[in-house]
Amino acid sequence: MRICGGDDDIATVQFSDEKVQDILIRITGMDLQKIFRPVKEELKPPTYKLMTDQQLGEARQKAIEEAKLKLKMPPVLPERKPINDILSQDKFLAGMETAKYVFTDITFQTPHRERFVVVREPDGTLRKASWEERERMIQVYFPKPGRKLTPSPIFQEGNLKVVYQQDRHEDLLDLCIAQFEPDSSEYHKVHRLAYEDIDKRAKYELLRSSRHFGSLVWHLVMVRRVDGLLVDMLQRELINEAVSLVTLFHMVHPRSESAKEAGRLEAKGVELLKVYASTESQRGGYIELALQAHQQMLQENAL
Amino acid sequence: MAAPSLSMLSRAFSRISPVLLQCIRQTELATQRTLVSTWFQPPCVYIHSNRLLFTTVSKYEKSADVDTEEISSRYKDRPWDYLESEEYADRYGSKPVWFNYRRNHKGGIPPQQTRKTCIRGDKICGNPCPICRDPNVIIHYQNVKLLQQFVHPHSGEVYEHTRTGVCMKQQKLLKKAIDSARDHGLLPFQVPFVDHSGEDYSNSHDAVGCTPSRPSVTADEPWYPWYLAQADESEVAKVKKIYKAYLK
Numbered sequence: 035m036r037i038c039g040g041d042d043d044i045a046t047v048q049f050s051d052e053k054v055q056d057i058l059i060r061i062t063g064m065d066l067q068k069i070f071r072p073v074k075e076e077l078k079p080p081t082y083k084l085m086t087d088q089q090l091g092e093a094r095q096k097a098i099e100e101a102k103l104k105l106k107m108p109p110v111l112p113e114r115k116p117i118n119d120i121l122s123q124d125k126f127l128a129g130m131e132t133a134k135y136v137f138t139d140i141t142f143q144t145p146h147r148e149r150f151v152v153v154r155e156p157d158g159t160l161r162k163a164s165w166e167e168r169e170r171m172i173q174v175y176f177p178k179p180g181r182k183l184t185p186s187p188i189f190q191e192g193n194l195k196v197v198y199q200q201d202r203h204e205d206l207l208d209l210c211i212a213q214f215e216p217d218s219s220e221y222h223k224v225h226r227l228a229y230e231d232i233d234k235r236a237k238y239e240l241l242r243s244s245r246h247f248g249s250l251v252w253h254l255v256m257v258r259r260v261d262g263l264l265v266d267m268l269q270r271e272l273i274n275e276a277v278s279l280v281t282l283f284h285m286v287h288p289r290s291e292s293a294k295e296a297g298r299l300e301a302k303g304v305e306l307l308k309v310y311a312s313t314e315s316q317r318g319g320y321i322e323l324a325l326q327a328h329q330q331m332l333q334e335n336a337l
Numbered sequence: 338m339a340a341p342s343l344s345m346l347s348r349a350f351s352r353i354s355p356v357l358l359q360c361i362r363q364t365e366l367a368t369q370r371t372l373v374s375t376w377f378q379p380p381c382v383y384i385h386s387n388r389l390l391f392t393t394v395s396k397y398e399k400s401a402d403v404d405t406e407e408i409s410s411r412y413k414d415r416p417w418d419y420l421e422s423e424e425y426a427d428r429y430g431s432k433p434v435w436f437n438y439r440r441n442h443k444g445g446i447p448p449q450q451t452r453k454t455c456i457r458g459d460k461i462c463g464n465p466c467p468i469c470r471d472p473n474v475i476i477h478y479q480n481v482k483l484l485q486q487f488v489h490p491h492s493g494e495v496y497e498h499t500r501t502g503v504c505m506k507q508q509k510l511l512k513k514a515i516d517s518a519r520d521h522g523l524l525p526f527q528v529p530f531v532d533h534s535g536e537d538y539s540n541s542h543d544a545v546g547c548t549p550s551r552p553s554v555t556a557d558e559p560w561y562p563w564y565l566a567q568a569d570e571s572e573v574a575k576v577k578k579i580y581k582a583y584l585k
């Protein structure tokens with residue numbers, strides 16, 4: 035999802051670039067305690083294993099590999115264009131039927147994006163089915179696990195607020211991924227509302243070490259509202275992550291004041307944060323204070 | 338049959354307690370009594386003969402009786418208020434609603450199905466299930482505290498009817514309410530992990546992309562030379578005559 039922002043370059047950096055992905059993976063972190071936290075599932079008696087140190091190390095490596103699979107980010111795509119293609123106009127069929135007919139190609143091996151779904155209207159037009167009709171028909175013939183035919187009422191405005199109050203943003207986003215396609219408008223809307231709520235209440239910790247953190251950071255960088263996240267990182271002493279966040283911001287908006295200033299001064303590390311705090315951010319004072327406090331603490335620790 | 342047995346019983350029990358005697362005299366005098374008030378009889382009047390006296394209720398008496406709670410509970414519009422009230426705390430304390438309920442059955446192993454329903458029309462059975470015995474306990478998808486009493490706190494599974502003792506009709510309503518509460522986001526549950534990676538989202542295929550229309554086509558000309566856009570009028574009239582009943 036890209037928004038034209040003034041005089042910034044539009045087609046420079048995308049979500050799927052390797053550099054961007056590296057930064058996002060680093061920012062997301064890997065808290066194994068949170069990723070493999072106990073979950074409500076069928077109760078089984080506990081298993082105990084006796085391991086040597088080497089086996090324990092191997093088990094930890096395996097856990098890290100599994101965590102990487104779990105933290106794989108869902109794609110961030112631009113909104114899809116509606117399908118408005120008419121394949122044929124047959125006037126002599128007008129008035130023969132009273133209902134639309136939907137024809138779906140149910141060959142098993144074709145990918146769903148290459149499947150033909152066409153609709154014959156009662157006035158004789160043969161047109162391609164719209165995205166909603168396509169998804170509905172494909173769900174009827176090839177049901178996906180976790181997806182319902184009609185979206186569940188949790189995605190309506192009132193129920194979303196209840197979910198935000200319960201701090202269940204991660205569950206909501208998982209349900210959204212299961213239900214909607216990544217380029218549909220509902221997917222974008224649900225994600226945008228969830229990210230805005232998190233930003234408003236500064237609850238970034240809810241999504242940290244989950245697969246949604248990357249797209250949260252990307253969204254905030256796109257909309258240029260990085261201050262809250264930066265402040266939160268500084269409060270938690272995550273200076274390296276804060277620096278990577280600012281570098282990402284400069285990559286995405288190379289013509290912003292902060293990026294130009296950083297390029298001019300060739301700032302690295304903590305100086306980048308100072309440059310950003312002085313130029314672009316609205317809460318520059320707070321960021322500088324937090325940086326000073328951190329440096330004081332470092333000096334104290336060194337002593 | 339009722340009267341002689343009663344008088345015999347009354348003589349037999351007259352020495353046991355005066356309260357019992359008084360109750361028996363009252364039952365002898367009264368010809369009609371509502372079935373509803375049996376629930377709240379003092380426990381000492383639990384005699385088998387009582388059942389023989391209770392005849393079916395007339396509608397007039399029921400409408401005149403203001404205290405009948407089974408028609409309209411005070412909490413019909415807001416069932417979640419009952420779980421905060423004092424009556425609930427007195428009756429159940431901190432235990433779930435089904436905690437002190439015990440099914441009546443022969444033998445050690447209970448039947449695998451509880452009864453189909455406790456309330457049929459106006460009649461309520463003996464030993465009704467935990468939900469039917471208290472008319473203020475209403476199953477509603479927004480009554481989250483009640484629904485949570487029927488869900489295992491650690492595994493998230495809904496308790497079976499054999500565990501809680503509810504009748505089959507209420508179990509079905511419970512399941513529907515729990516699913517509805519989960520759908521509306523009121524009841525937390527574990528979302529299954531779905532991975533949609535490996536799919537191509539480029540939308541370049543003709544099925545979803547833009548098919549360019551033939552540049553030379555107009556509304557009147559057919560797309561292909563072999564495509565009959567001008568149908569034979571007589572043929573069309575014949576087909577329309579056959580299917581006349583089904584055309585608009």
